[in-house]
Amino acid sequence: MxxxxxxxxxxxxxxxxxxxxxxxxxxxxxWLGALVLASVTAIGGGTMRDLLLGxxxxxxxxxxxxxxxxxxxxxxxxxxxxxLPSPGLALLVADALGLALFAITGAQVAETVxxxxxxxxxxxxxxxAGGGVIRDLLSGQVPxxxxxxxxxxxxxxxxxxxxxxxxxxxPRRHAFFLGLAAVFGLRMAAIAWDWxxxxxxxxxxxxxxx
Amino acid sequence: MxxxxxxxxxxxxxxxxxxxxxxxxxxxxxWLGALVLASVTAIGGGTMRDLLLGxxxxxxxxxxxxxxxxxxxxxxxxxxxxxLPSPGLALLVADALGLALFAITGAQVAETVxxxxxxxxxxxxxxxAGGGVIRDLLSGQVPxxxxxxxxxxxxxxxxxxxxxxxxxxxPRRHAFFLGLAAVFGLRMAAIAWDWxxxxxxxxxxxxxxx
Amino acid sequence: MxxxxxxxxxxxxxxxxxxxxxxxxxxxxxWLGALVLASVTAIGGGTMRDLLLGxxxxxxxxxxxxxxxxxxxxxxxxxxxxxLPSPGLALLVADALGLALFAITGAQVAETVxxxxxxxxxxxxxxxAGGGVIRDLLSGQVPxxxxxxxxxxxxxxxxxxxxxxxxxxxPRRHAFFLGLAAVFGLRMAAIAWDWxxxxxxxxxxxxxxx
Numbered sequence: 248m249x250x251x252x253x254x255x256x257x258x259x260x261x262x263x264x265x266x267x268x269x270x271x272x273x274x275x276x277x278w279l280g281a282l283v284l285a286s287v288t289a290i291g292g293g294t295m296r297d298l299l300l301g302x303x304x305x306x307x308x309x310x311x312x313x314x315x316x317x318x319x320x321x322x323x324x325x326x327x328x329x330x331l332p333s334p335g336l337a338l339l340v341a342d343a344l345g346l347a348l349f350a351i352t353g354a355q356v357a358e359t360v361x362x363x364x365x366x367x368x369x370x371x372x373x374x375x376a377g378g379g380v381i382r383d384l385l386s387g388q389v390p391x392x393x394x395x396x397x398x399x400x401x402x403x404x405x406x407x408x409x410x411x412x413x414x415x416x417x418p419r420r421h422a423f424f425l426g427l428a429a430v431f432g433l434r435m436a437a438i439a440w441d442w443x444x445x446x447x448x449x450x451x452x453x454x455x456x457x
Numbered sequence: 458m459x460x461x462x463x464x465x466x467x468x469x470x471x472x473x474x475x476x477x478x479x480x481x482x483x484x485x486x487x488w489l490g491a492l493v494l495a496s497v498t499a500i501g502g503g504t505m506r507d508l509l510l511g512x513x514x515x516x517x518x519x520x521x522x523x524x525x526x527x528x529x530x531x532x533x534x535x536x537x538x539x540x541l542p543s544p545g546l547a548l549l550v551a552d553a554l555g556l557a558l559f560a561i562t563g564a565q566v567a568e569t570v571x572x573x574x575x576x577x578x579x580x581x582x583x584x585x586a587g588g589g590v591i592r593d594l595l596s597g598q599v600p601x602x603x604x605x606x607x608x609x610x611x612x613x614x615x616x617x618x619x620x621x622x623x624x625x626x627x628p629r630r631h632a633f634f635l636g637l638a639a640v641f642g643l644r645m646a647a648i649a650w651d652w653x654x655x656x657x658x659x660x661x662x663x664x665x666x667x
Numbered sequence: 668m669x670x671x672x673x674x675x676x677x678x679x680x681x682x683x684x685x686x687x688x689x690x691x692x693x694x695x696x697x698w699l700g701a702l703v704l705a706s707v708t709a710i711g712g713g714t715m716r717d718l719l720l721g722x723x724x725x726x727x728x729x730x731x732x733x734x735x736x737x738x739x740x741x742x743x744x745x746x747x748x749x750x751l752p753s754p755g756l757a758l759l760v761a762d763a764l765g766l767a768l769f770a771i772t773g774a775q776v777a778e779t780v781x782x783x784x785x786x787x788x789x790x791x792x793x794x795x796a797g798g799g800v801i802r803d804l805l806s807g808q809v810p811x812x813x814x815x816x817x818x819x820x821x822x823x824x825x826x827x828x829x830x831x832x833x834x835x836x837x838p839r840r841h842a843f844f845l846g847l848a849a850v851f852g853l854r855m856a857a858i859a860w861d862w863x864x865x866x867x868x869x870x871x872x873x874x875x876x877x
Contacts (some may be wrong), residue, residue, distance in 0.1 A: 271813070277864035279820055280813035286789070294719070299504070301513030303721030304781065313782035318785065328867055340687075361514065363521035365528065369496070378594075385800075387809040389597040393481070393490035400489055444487035447478075447538055510712070511723030571724065573731035575738065579706070590805075599807040603691070603700035610699050654697035656686075657748055 249304035256352065260313055262322040263289040263378050266342055268324040274386045278325050284382055285321035286314070291379030296353050296370055300360045339438055343401075347430035350375030350402035351409060351423060368406050375402040375430070399438035405430030424433055461541055465496035466562065470523055471530040473499040473588050476552055481631050484596045489528040489533050494592055495531035496524070502587030506580055510570045545565055553611075557640035560585030560612035560634060561619060574620050582609050584639070595626040607647035615640030674770065679765035680733055681740040683709040683798050686762055688744040694806045698745050704802055705741035706734070712797030716773050716790055720780045759858055767850035768781075770795030770822035771829060773842060788826050795822040795850070815864055817857035825850030 267288030271281035290307050297305045307313040338424050355376025357367045376392050377398045383390040409426025413419060436442065477498030500517050507515045515530035517523040535658050546653065561590045563584025586602050586609045593600040619636025623629060673713050687708030689700035710727050717725045727733040773794025777787045796819045803810040812819050830848025833839060856862065 272867040274809070274813075276813050277815045277866050279823075280815070281867055283813060283819065297709055298508060298718060299515055300517065301515075305719055305721075307720065308781050308786055311781075311786055314789060325867060345593050361521075363524075365524045366521055369524060382600065384804065385810060385813060389484070392596060392789075393486050393493060393595060395487045395490070399493065403489075407609055425734050432852045444489050446485055446487050447482040447491055447535060455645075508718060509725055509728065511725075571728050571731075573734075575734045576728055576731055579734060594804065599694070600805060603694075603696050603703060603805060605697045605700070609703065613699075654699050656695055656697050657692040657701055657745060 251277050252352070255348050257312065257316050258341075259348040260289045260316050262338075262341040262345040263349075264317045264320040265324045265338065266379070267382050268321050268328065269338070270382050270386050272328050281325055282318070284385060285324070286317050287385060288378040288382040289313075289317045290378065292349055292353070292374040292379075295377045296356060296374040299370065299373075301356065302356070302360075340435070343431050343434040343438075345447035346375045346398070346402060346426045346434060347405065349378075350406055350430050351426045354406045354409060354426070357424070364410050367410060368403055371406045372399050372402045377401075393445070396441045397444065398434065400444060401430050401437060404433050412426040462562070465558050467522065467526050468551075469497045469558040470526050472548075472555040473547065473553040473559075474527045474530040475534045476589070477592050478531050478538065479548070480596050482538050491535055492528070492531050494595060495534070497595060498588040498592040499523075499527045500588065501591040502550045502559055502584040502589075505587045506566060506584040509580065509583075510567065511568075512566070535598050550645070553641050553644040553648075556608070556612060556644060557583045557615060557637045559588075559638050560616055561636045564616045564619060564636070565633070575622060578613055579614050581644050582612045585609075605656070606653045607654065608644065610654060611640050611643035611647060614643050651663065674774070675768050677732065677736050678761075679768040680709045680736055680759040682758075682765040683757065683769075684737045684740040685744045686799070687802050688741050688748065689758070690806050692748050695788060701745055702738070702741050705744070706737050707804040707805060709733075709737045710798065710800040710803040712769055712773070712794040712799075715797045716776060716794040717739045719790065719793075720777065722776070722780075729877045760855070763851050763854040763858075766795045766818070766822060766854060767825065767847045770826055770850050771796075774829060774846070775843070784830050787830060788823055791826045792819050792822045795819075814835050815866070817862045817864065818854065820864060821850050821853035821857060824853050 252445070264285040267285035270280045270288070271284040273294045274280075276284065290313065293306050314393075350371045354367045354371030356374070357370035379398075380390040380392055383392070405428075408429045409422050412425055413422045417425070474495040477495035478491045480498070481494040484490075486494065500523060503516050507513070560581045564577045564581030566584070567580035571577075589608075590600040590602055593602075615636045615638075618639045619632050622635055623632045627635070684705040687705035688701045689707070691704040694700075696704065710733060713726050717723070737831045769850035770791045774791030775876075776788045781787075799818075800810040803812070825846045825848075828849045829842045832845055837845070855872055
């Protein structure tokens with residue numbers, strides 16, 4: 248079980264590294280920029296989690312297998328991008344799996360530090376979606392997370408389910424898989440049916456605040 | 458006294474959460490983006506302070522009342538924004554109060570870790586203005602702090618006064634209220650009379666540095 | 668020897684503070700924005716290093732001489748910028764020296780925490796180039812680091828050499844100076860002959876990932 252989780256975790260890191268390289272290609276960066284963007288996307292969320300919870304050493308400092316997986320994946324993706332079209336749907340599926348994994352494992356880590364449902368949801372969502380936010384900032388874009396697409400929403404929904412079914416008496420291990428399935432399912436459904444949250448209407452009078 | 462400070466602190470968090478929702482509305486984000494922006498604006502400065510000073514658990518991980526206040530305030534603001542015009546002046550006043558509170562309490566926390574006036578000013582200013590900087594970055598704007606408006610300047614002025622009057626022999630408690638009043642007063646005066654610091658003239662010859 | 672390193676370190680901080688002020692001038696900020704940008708450029712990389720490695724107190728909290736050097740340098744540069752043309756080449760040389768120093772000393776700090784060559788390269792590069800990335804983000808630009816120019820590449824090359832010659836049996840002290848010279852030399856050569864890494868070709872099919 249722990250071994251399965253570890254392998255899934257490395258897979259999540261690899262998937263996010265791929266998405267970083269693709270973002271770098273889209274932005275016209277060179278291959279070093281691609282390596283940097285792959286790294287921050289893959290380890291950004293988990294690094295925020297460990298820093299905020301005061302867990303040292305940070306997961307990728309403790310276990311150098313994470314950076315090696317990122318390096319290998321990023322180099323392979325850089326080569327791939329030169330020769331073949333973007334994998335499209337396959338990547339979206341893999342990315343949704345990465346989001347689900349990081350969100351629920353992030354929530355579990357938060358629980359070991361502090362028992363508050365709100366903080367568990369916050370830290371879990373940050374672990375899942377934080378790397379993508381840094382990737383977008385470094386690419387010069389408003390994080391897509393903030394512009395809709397039911398990405399963080401899927402993470403929040405799944406973590407909430409993970410917590411609720413435990414309150415209802417389900418063992419933690421089953422809750423884990425339910426939460427995982429919920430994040431993944433919500434994200435896939437959002438892609439399939441183009442789900443969006445309603446936009447806020449802008450405030451009538453301009454208000455500027457430095 | 459401590460109780461009053463705690464209530465004022467929660468008020469500061471609430472005010473900054475409101476400013477995050479308004480920025481999200483201005484940028485056309487959905488309500489989840491508004492929640493995220495409200496959270497980073499409200500806890501960003503204090504989180505930087507705690508991380509830089511190595512204080513764990515981070516204030517909002519230790520006391521879950523902070524995230525709950527943010528959640529409640531943000532939801533109320535989201536509903537409000539749909540129906541009523543932006544509160545304008547009232548908010549600017551509340552925001553100046555939040556800045557004053559966070560700057561001076563941030564300075565006091567810094568003092569407990571390290572006795573250096575410059576570091577006290579740096580950490581206090583960061584605590585007061587840091588959340589707004591992250592909010593602007595995530596909204597895709599150059600932080601207004603860097604573009605003028607006498608915002609960080611008000612914080613720096615008030616913290617400097619707070620330190621100076623203590624050197625002059627005033628008890629810490631009185632210095633606290635003087636510093637608070639100075640930040641608030643400077644910021645309000647800057648709004649009323651449109652104070653600005655002089656802009657730098659750009660360097661004559663272009664110099665690019667990667 | 669340690670004393671020489673300390674002086675070089677303060678010089679590196681000063682050089683990066685200057686580059687922050689120049690970036691602020693280019694972006695039309697006021698003098699407070701220039702101070703802020705000078706500070707984050709000068710201490711950003713080392714702060715990331717200390718946070719990620721869990722080293723407290725952070726270097727500039729422990730030793731207030733760093734902020735004082737930044738303040739003095741930034742004020743002098745602000746005055747200078749009003750009266751004289753940008754120093755151009757001299758600054759590029761000084762900046763390359765700062766990069767070299769921060770990258771190799773950052774690598775050495777990483778080694779004291781964890782013996783993994785990949786992590787040493789990552790943390791060293793981040794220490795050298797991290798401040799500039801934050802400076803560019805706050806100025807509203809895609810970090811130039813990600814757009815080429817052989818900047819991080821020079822740091823990576825020099826740190827790799829520093830590690831390799833130690834594996835080959837050279838004492839650490841000599842490796843230090845070789846690494847330093849390599850980063851500096853690579854960066855200067857990149858400026859002289861306009862070296863660039865190849866850009867990635869964008870992926871054929873658009874792939875959007877929130």
